[in-house]
Amino acid sequence: MIKFDEKKKWESVSGALKLRPMIEAYVDQVWEAGIRNFCFLGIGGTYASALQVESHVKEKSAIHVCVENAAFYNYTGNRNLGRDTLAVFSSVSGTTEEVVAAVEKLKAAGANVLGFVDTPDSPLAGMSDFLVTYDMNEQLKLFMVADRLMYLAGDFPDYREYYQELDAHLPRVLVEVEKEADAFGEAFAQKHHRDAMHYFVAAGNQYGAAYSYAMCYWEEQHWLRTKSIHAAEFFHGMLEIVECDTPITLFLGEDAQRPLAERVAGFLPQVCGNYTLIDTKDYALKGISEKYRGNLSHLVMHAVTERIDAHIERLNRHPMTIRRYYRTLKY
């Protein structure tokens, strides 16, 4: 398998899960201080992850979680964020300018800031009231915060059992998904690596996955054109431009919004002969209880799309690390 280091992957997920006691200690302290207003902040890919957290929390809990796009917040503001707010964000570089400005503004409003910053000596690391420095696994980190909050609110009584399963199985499961998905990823890449446009459709916690996959991977890293659309919104406009050869990929997860994606799966064969379904149900996830699979659909999907990426990168001879304009031009 190209671009796949099993040991490194396993250890990366395993290490991320080990951050949990540290996260719990801080989240518990914030909760005990009476904070009940939670804001997940991001832009681009990290905004997409925040949307996934929001979908996850809304399905299970009444705790008040809002998503703020850092740039929207910098200009439009949000008068409901202040001293009683815990703001949570993730950043690899620790320098994203919109997030730096937003965190400054949040801190000026009195908010508590929990930052997951991969680069320790960066502006965003220095600005976090509580800092967790660990590479990658962004969604897992953010979900650990949200899950702890739901546990504290009494909306996640089996929190301990759930994380026992993840601790015991998730690193292996995600490695296995990549292995199971590699042949598919290669075939998919062969078929679509030169598409003039590719559509990604998804619902629930897969919507953020599709939004970020289309934008942060195909557009930003492969320089391939895409559009992502929520499965429910697909039926209110986009469906009309679908023809027999329109390349469409539908992400199917296992959370509460699965039926919205299934509706698209039922529609597509009538009008399109160039669609692909990627269904997390096709992966065994050995050791993970049925009732928890939906919580992990976005991680499973990410493991699958990583295999597509590895093959597109090789076929297109386009290193995913290069950028044409981002942080290259002045704008």
Add this chain to the structure above:
Amino acid sequence: MIKFDEKKKWESVSGALKLRPMIEAYVDQVWEAGIRNFCFLGIGGTYASALQVESHVKEKSAIHVCVENAAFYNYTGNRNLGRDTLAVFSSVSGTTEEVVAAVEKLKAAGANVLGFVDTPDSPLAGMSDFLVTYDMNEQLKLFMVADRLMYLAGDFPDYREYYQELDAHLPRVLVEVEKEADAFGEAFAQKHHRDAMHYFVAAGNQYGAAYSYAMCYWEEQHWLRTKSIHAAEFFHGMLEIVECDTPITLFLGEDAQRPLAERVAGFLPQVCGNYTLIDTKDYALKGISEKYRGNLSHLVMHAVTERIDAHIERLNRHPMTIRRYYRTLKY
């Protein structure tokens, strides 16, 4: 001017503004009953309008407004919506299945429902606790509700002056914008009516405008392919696929997020030779105070895009009323 009935347009806006006392009476009653949780519900175009309301309210007020996509709500739910909630929606047909299901669910949760339904003898009309039946002007109706709520919360002290200006000038102003925009609309349509893909970029209350224009007009009504993207998000992925001939239209409004759109306007000329700026600042809006222009940017933009539509429809000989699959196929 093709497809333009000045008198009808004028009277339509004027009549919508006359709904205000009726809206105020109901909103005031709900406010007096202690309701402080406001939800704007929609799907497709009406979801986009709700996003515009949210952006408008966040900029000016701390009142708690959430946007619910009807389909997301039907599956994911929202435990924060209940007896202390006023849900507001708009529907032309009164039959949109996702909205019917969502309103049923909201009512079962105890929410109060204010419906703007153009078709009186429809399911959604029958389900509204308070029903306003008047054709079109969806955004104006929804904004009147939001503005009254902000007035009641003390966040819109010049509410009366503002609406005095709208009552006195808005119908004429929107007619004038259409007339001023017609030559532009025709030239734009001539250039882009056969585009294989067209990108729309916008921020603030223009984001909903771009989202709905791309999806509900170009995709659904013209069967032309589009992607819409928020101006802030544009810099986190999509920028990399822009080339000299990529057709991009940037909507510039006058609300607090205008600088986010201006940033795109500054970037595009460096890498693209096929972009168009549509700037609400280019329209006189005689009689409207400078400080209120931002509130109306989305209505101004809609008046401009209506001129584009009229010419695309004629050039493509594709009647905007026909649908290929929507409400035609079973899915």
